[in-house]
Amino acid sequence: MLQLHMTQPANFWDELAPYHAAIENNYFDLPSLHRILPELRDPVLVVGAGQGLIVAELLRMRFQCDGVDYSTEMIRYARQRRGLSLIQADAKAIPLKAGAYQTIIYATGVVDFIGDEAEIKRIMDEAARIVSPTGSIFVAFYRASAAVENLLTELGLLHNHILLQREALELNRLGSFQMLGWVAKRAGVGYFGAAVLLMRMTLFSTLREKLTAVRMKKIFRKMNDATSLIESAPEKVPYRNEGEIRNLFERLGVPLKQLTTLSTCIIVRI
Secondary structure, three states, rough: OOOOOOOHHHHHHHHHHHHHHOOOOOOOOOOHHHHHHHHHHEEEEEEEEOOHHHHHHHHHOOOOOEEEEOOOOHHHHHHHHHHOOEEEEOEEEOOOOOOEEEEEEEEOOOOOHOHHHHHHHHHHHHHHEEEEEEEEEEEEEEEOOOHHHHHHHHHHOOOOOEHHHHHHHHHHHHHHHHHHHHHHHHHHHOOOHHHHHHHHHHHHHHHHHHHHHHHHHHHHHHHOOOHHHHOOOOEEEEEOOOHHHHHHHHHOOOOOOEEEEOEEEEEEEO
């Protein structure tokens, strides 16, 4: 089983919370939610609810919906921005009754960030306790375009399904010329070669990825010092494609009923 050392995840989300509104509709986003909408049944529980984007959308569509998050700051902003009262809890021990929900959704930033498969198993066991015997569990995994995957791989930031998260975040501190030099050094090419790599990624990445990159740069410029955010992030996080996700649940002994690949995430139903 894959084992990764991870910083307490709530620290990272607490640090990010003041800026999260700019990038919250990402990965498991509103279009992703709408793709699985016909399969959702009341009541719904969203785990990793953040500042309540998905919860608020489901409530708007007249679903009964509650949200859980581990970050106290995310919960505070959910109340401040949207008037939502989310539940503060660890995904492995949620203070809710057995069989209380027909649908449980794990947003990106929860299971997909975890490398310890024993921990994922405990989360899935808790989901199995909370969901109704006739209910469904959805788990979302973040996904990048082939263009971004290829660049991360060429730069050594993505290798053997592991993303060097802190190093990737550091790139948001770099100006355009600094980025060119960093890419040239990391890829072992000249400045022209580095420019070609960056241009290829820019041309073939998705519009959502381009917008998110711009917004992350703005977030880092707003911070007096982004060091605390970067240091609170996990050094490494898993990056799982379809095959890795199927293998993960097979090792966990959790049968998959469905796997859906979208442009921003992969969603499995169990």
